[in-house]
Amino acid sequence: MDIVSRNCNGDGIWEEPNYIQCSTHYCEEPNYSQCISTKHYCRENVDRFNTKWSMKKPKTQVTLFCTGEYVGNVSRHCNGIRIWDRPNYRQCISISIQYLQEQTARLVSGGSEYNRVTIILEDLQNITRDHTGLRSGDLLASSGKNHQTWEELKDEGSSGATSLVNAETEYNKAFNQVIDGEFSVVVVKNNVVMEVGKNSLDEITVPDRLKTSDSWIADSATEIKLKTNICSSKRIHTNCSIARYKYLEVQSFGGSYDVNSIIADFTITGRSCLNFSLIIIFGHLLGNFSGPFCGFWNFTALNTLNGAWSSFGSRVMNSTDSYTICEYNHTTNFAVLMSPGLTICQK
Structure with missing residues (x-):
């Protein structure tokens, strides 16, 4: 024929x-x-990661290989009104981050030593320092300069907190499995400070502002305090990481809430402290907010893809226009969520 x-x-x-x-x-x-x-086609376009999108018919889905030192695929849709939708980089992961994931898996499986953990933590800092080049599939550098990256994740119906906070938790677990003695390692970058170690002080305060000169840490009012004398033994193993996030809108509890503080991750390992309360002072990132509630990220929340914010096991002790004091009866990833557009009444 x-x-x-x-x-x-x-x-x-x-x-x-x-x-x-x-x-x-x-x-x-x-x-x-x-x-x-x-x-009537979507015009040729080069996005902020230098991926070139050729002219396409409306209602066309395009998938390309990730550019540069990245593995995976990036997709983009030419919609019905001749406009390119935002590229979806969630499947793009840098080769360096992929390598760190493999190294972390080896640590968790037991094939590790202290020096390797230290190298991984330092590499994580170095890789994410130039956060303008990170894709939303990476461990997100989530400062204000990455508003567009947050928007990519929000458009997908997922919380941007998940990737980085979950990864930091895994690094902390791996670190505490292989260290002995009382000491700590502090890793600092422009939007994350991670302090991991063991100690037996009467009171633990994080972050230790004497160990870093970064202005965002010094200027932040956020602070975590745990008194070890409420535990059955003074010697407890602790690790902590603190990450700063912005532009993360959360739909929950029958209304719209924004994260209005940095996100603080605090974990106790070992069995010596089973009954305690954790006090966190959260400095507010923005004004003109009200209705604070003390939240934590529940990775295993029912009927969710990556988890959801919850207020279980927490209460607001005090709140002003500049800070909120929260009390928790557990350790995990914490933040203050508030309703935007209203004025806070002092309590």
């Missing part, structure tokens, strides 16, 4: 059919699908 062809030109007009390939009296008819002028 021979085939007759026909070209749709750039003006959206069908040209004359081409019967050259027809050597018999019968030819299969060409595909007369809709002929659309290229002026």
